[in-house]
Amino acid sequence: MPENRKYIARSSAIAARALAGEMMIMNPADSTFFTLNEVATAIFQAADGRTPLHEIVRERICEQYDVDPEEAQADAEQFVADLSSHGVLLVSSQPLSSETAGEPTP
Amino acid sequence: MSLMSEVGQKAFNLGVPLGVHLDVTYRCNERCVHCYLDHDDRGEMTTAEIKDALDQLAEAGVFFLTFSGGEVFMRRDFLELVEYARRLMFCVKIKTNAVMIREKEARRLRELNVDTIQISLYSHRPEVHDAITKLPHSWERSVNAIRFLREQGLRVTIANVLMRVNLSDHYGTQKLAAELGVHYTLDPTITPMMDGSTSVLALRIPGEELPEIFRNPALVPNQEEFCAPPKPPTEDDLESYSCSAGHSFCYISPYGDIFPCVQFPLPTGNLRRQKFLDIWNFSPQLQEVRSIRTKDLTVCSSCSHAASCTRCPGLAYMEGSMRGPSTADCEKSFYRTGVPTANMLRQGLSKPGSAFGHKMPLVQIQALALPA
Numbered sequence: 001m002p003e004n005r006k007y008i009a010r011s012s013a014i015a016a017r018a019l020a021g022e023m024m025i026m027n028p029a030d031s032t033f034f035t036l037n038e039v040a041t042a043i044f045q046a047a048d049g050r051t052p053l054h055e056i057v058r059e060r061i062c063e064q065y066d067v068d069p070e071e072a073q074a075d076a077e078q079f080v081a082d083l084s085s086h087g088v089l090l091v092s093s094q095p096l097s098s099e100t101a102g103e104p105t106p
Numbered sequence: 107m108s109l110m111s112e113v114g115q116k117a118f119n120l121g122v123p124l125g126v127h128l129d130v131t132y133r134c135n136e137r138c139v140h141c142y143l144d145h146d147d148r149g150e151m152t153t154a155e156i157k158d159a160l161d162q163l164a165e166a167g168v169f170f171l172t173f174s175g176g177e178v179f180m181r182r183d184f185l186e187l188v189e190y191a192r193r194l195m196f197c198v199k200i201k202t203n204a205v206m207i208r209e210k211e212a213r214r215l216r217e218l219n220v221d222t223i224q225i226s227l228y229s230h231r232p233e234v235h236d237a238i239t240k241l242p243h244s245w246e247r248s249v250n251a252i253r254f255l256r257e258q259g260l261r262v263t264i265a266n267v268l269m270r271v272n273l274s275d276h277y278g279t280q281k282l283a284a285e286l287g288v289h290y291t292l293d294p295t296i297t298p299m300m301d302g303s304t305s306v307l308a309l310r311i312p313g314e315e316l317p318e319i320f321r322n323p324a325l326v327p328n329q330e331e332f333c334a335p336p337k338p339p340t341e342d343d344l345e346s347y348s349c350s351a352g353h354s355f356c357y358i359s360p361y362g363d364i365f366p367c368v369q370f371p372l373p374t375g376n377l378r379r380q381k382f383l384d385i386w387n388f389s390p391q392l393q394e395v396r397s398i399r400t401k402d403l404t405v406c407s408s409c410s411h412a413a414s415c416t417r418c419p420g421l422a423y424m425e426g427s428m429r430g431p432s433t434a435d436c437e438k439s440f441y442r443t444g445v446p447t448a449n450m451l452r453q454g455l456s457k458p459g460s461a462f463g464h465k466m467p468l469v470q471i472q473a474l475a476l477p478a
Contacts, residue, residue, distance in 0.1 A: 019117060
């Protein structure tokens with residue numbers, strides 16, 4: 001799948017909440033508990049199923065953090081692969097309907 | 107420190123309510139002999155009120171949400187509430203007697219990705235369990251429900267409250283839990299009733315029986331450490347707080363009253379009159395609870411067990427002072443280690459005195475009298 005056509009959405013199976021800007025995630029299927037750093041949290045919160053990953057990286061990461069775009073894209077790809085292997089993120093070459101009610105608060 | 111502990115400490119330090127225990131009803135289809143609740147409906151929150159509360163809790167940062175009661179399935183809207191909570195991405199845990207859970211309910215709980223379901227089971231023997239719940243065939247229905255839930259792949263924990271009448275059954279119940287493929291927890295704590303009555307405390311297992319439980323390797327794997335004489339408290343220990351109650355955890359009653367913990371009946375506000383965050387951030391009662399460090403405790407600050415005691419500030423509060431000792435925990439510390447507590451020594455006791463045996467007036471859970 002072309003890298004610029006990757007869409008990501010949060011799974012409705014997970015529990016998630018931000019604590020001081022960093023996301024806590026519990027996957028009830030296997031009781032795996034994750035915490036995400038600030039940058040990973042930004043990607044996770046932008047995973048609405050409609051915005052391509054490269055656009056998320058460009059607008060949410062590169063514009064807000066001082067990072068090299070290619071490096072940021074590679075890191076984001078790895079992060080998405082990791083979370084999708086745990087069932088936390090859904091990945092598709094087509095837009096996905098967001099399975100959750102909205103962004104995890106606060 | 108585990109990742110979960112790190113997050114818990116972070117929430118504690120920031121004053122974020124990481125976990126909330128929400129009783130959606132006090133009504134129940136069982137009449138357990140040790141229950142501390144009044145089962146009448148005195149004006150439960152409506153579906154809309156609870157959904158509004160859940161919105162507020164999500165906004166406040168609550169992650170772990172425990173639905174309990176009473177019996178949660180006595181509310182016809184219970185699964186609707188769970189669905190709403192899951193849409194808000196809470197990590198949902200449920201405490202239930204499970205007698206109303208059949209295949210359909212189990213399947214729905216799986217679909218909603220509930221994290222864990224804790225089921226009260228008092229014995230591996232149906233006649234003992236049913237005598238405690240006073241509901242015929244309740245053991246059979248609860249155990250069937252556990253099987254339905256396991257078939258759906260849900261995580262289940264059997265919670266075994268231990269008292270005089272089922273004292274000898276914990277080995278059998280633990281074995282049953284293993285056969286069913288579920289976790290097992292044991293709790294010897296019996297709490298005074300909400301109306302202040304201490305009659306149920308007569309059901310508490312005698313303190314002399316506690317060492318046998320503490321020496322059960324299946325329940326306490328690190329016995330040597332667990333039963334070792336207490337280490338003298340350090341400066342850091344004396345600067346520490348009791349537990350998460352009121353710091354990163356609170357309890358909400360079916361009537362919208364907020365307390366530091368389900369076992370700490372200090373009224374701090376009501377969701378029908380105030381916003382959750384206003385209560386959480388500004389309640390004088392919660393601020394007082396948060397101000398108490400080990401060094402501030404009237405008796406326990408000088409106790410050799412100060413660093414390792416499981417002292418419950420809620421039980422202490424029910425005994426008369428949130429800064430005082432909790433006799434039930436003094437008992438556990440003594441029978442765990444054989445070393446007398448400061449509370450015992452000041453009373454000249456060689457064995458712990460019976461908590462509440464001196465008929466102290468108890469505080470009752472009641473709504474705050476606030477202007478509408």
